Amino acid sequence: MSILIYNTLSRKKEPLRPLEEGHVKLYVCGITSYDYCHIGHARSALVFDMVVRYLRHRGYKVTFVRNFTDIDDKIINRANEQGIDCASLALRFINEFYTDMDALGTLRPDIEPKATEHINEMIELIQELIDKGMAYPADGDVYFRVERFEGYGQLSGRGLADMQAGARVEVNERKEHPMDFVLWKGAKPGEPKWPSPWGEGRPGWHIECSAMSRKYLGETFDIHGGGKDLIFPHHENEIAQSCGATGKPFAKVWMHHGFVTIKDEKMSKSLGNFLTIRDVLKQYEPEVLRLFIFSTQYRNPLDFTETALQDAVSGLERMYECLAKVDELHTTSTGQDSVIIDKDRQDLSSLAERFHKAMDNDFNTAQALAHLFDTVKSINKGLRLLPEQPAAEDVALLKATAATFRELAGVLGLVQQNPAEVVARNKAKVLADIDLSEEEINNLIEKRNQARAAKDWTTSDAVRDQLLAHRIVLKDSPEGTTWEVKK
Known part of the structure; x- marks a missing residue:
């Protein structure tokens, strides 16, 4: 089965068919580097980290490009507020971005171009658009003629008249049409500027991605990604200026991830309801955020x-507790019969097939995780059934399934640590949070078990209540009694 990806442009799932056999070229819009990254940025980074990992897992070569916007109105305003130059501010938050991404364990893109290092490429592209009548200079600025591009609005699904009617368009006498967008901004006092055929100035936001993606991936490439907030105007304008210049399709597939919300309201800096990545990682492990x-x-x-x-x-x-238990399994040839029934054996051996089917359907990580958790249940069931001296084939099956589990979970960046060490660390945290030792807890559980065997329900209940007073919750099953700390 081929990998299906929902294409925002066609509004349907399409099979992945790279322009170059076996080689996927992917461009993702990166951050504007003026502040710390929030959880919305984490989702974008982790989604495309997952996409790259999965495509490579499935045998594709992937060239992954993600840019940095290091010149922008937000950067200029923040630098002025802090009394520093724009380049220093942008570089600082690019480095802070790397700190956050390394903490999350994301793969570095193959190419990470900065806007300020590609001014010449942007000027060349703008000149091409002017030469073709798709853009026009106006008092030091350069604007794109939206009416000259027939397909304008195809990505967002809105016509030009609808956009104009529903938009708050700033009155600008330099524009031929209210929806024309800026490609080059004439220099203003105190702002960074570069020389151009139209006078000193700086590039508009939209032109940078068109110029940089063309330089590193070609005039047409396979996948362009970003958040849904970029569909209009950023990605709509990228299509217009790129296709307007080349006369060729731009990106074959457009992938857009949903928003992170707090109480159903989009998380954003402008709304002041955002949590930075580093704030969340102070309380939770990076793999928790990934999951x-x-x-x-x-x-x-x-x-x-x-x-x-x-x-x-x-x-x-x-997940970690299950894998740690499998790691503890050892066996010698005992001649024991298998205790894992055929249905469970089939469930265990089909994990990769089920995982791939979910991920091939537009990277459905939710369903893929459901298959991983079902496998945890199946492995734990198998472990409970094993006798003291298990059959070699049962141990081999559980270990092989655990190895497959690790490989597939790794596509999501999960279970990347030593299971035994993680289990020990988690247990130490739990014990540090209560005033009973593990030995004391086990002794009380044994006391309760003896009371239950003697049908001394008064003592049994008293022990349970004693442990509950320390937030220790007991769980009884045919395989014995386990405990956990009530949060």
Whole structure:
């Protein structure tokens, strides 16, 4: 089965067919480097980190380009507020971005171009548009003629008249049409500037991605990605200026991820309701944040709640605990019969097939994670059934499934640590949070088990209540009694 990707441009899922056989060229819009990154940025970075990892897992070569916008009105305003130059501010927050991405364990893109290092490429592209009548200079600025590009609005699904009617268009006498957008901004006092055929100035926001993607991926490439907030005007304008210059298709597939919300409201700096990546990582492990983000398919909105993060904590613990138990398995040839029934054996051996089917369907990480958690249940069931001296084939099956589990979870950047060490660390954190040692807890559980065997329910209940007073919750099953700390 081929990989299906939802294309915002066609509004349907399409099979991935790279222009170059076996080689996917991907461009993703990166950050404007003027502040710390929030969880919305984390979702973007992790979504495309997952896409790159999965495509490579499936055997594709991937060339991944993600840019930095290091000159912009926001950067200029913030630099002026702090009394420093724009280049220093932009470089500082590019470095802070790397700190956050390294903490999340994301793969570095193959190419990370900065806007200020590609001014010449932007000027060349703008000149091409002027030569073709698609753009016009006006008092030091240069604007794109939206009416000259027949397909304007195809990505967002809105006609030019509808856009104009619904937009707050700033009156600008230099424009031929109110929706024309700027390609080059004439210099203003105190702002960074570069020489150009139209006078000193700086590039508009939209032109940079068209110029840089063309330089590194060609005039037409496979996938262009970003958040849904970029569909209009940024990506719409990229299409217009790129196709207007070359007369060729720009990106074959447009991928857009949904927003991160807080109480169903988009998380953004302008609304003041954002949480930085580093603030969240002070409380939660990076893999917890990954599990939380991938618990929802990338195109859907993702509501940020403490409950959802705690669920991710518990889910990750279940994964590591399961793998740690499998790592402890040892066997010699005993001649024992298998205790894992055929249905469970089939469930365990089909993990990769089920995982791939989910991910091939527009990178459905939510469904892929469901298959991973189902496998945790199946492995744990198998472990409970194993006798003291298990059959070699059962141990081999569980170990092979665990190895496959690690490989597939790795596509999502999960279970990248030593399971035994993680389990020990988690247990130490739990014990540090209560005033009972593990030995004391186990002794009380044994006391309760003896009371239950003697049908001394008064003592049994008293021990349970004693442990509960320390936030220790007991869980009884046919395989024995386990405990956890009530949060």
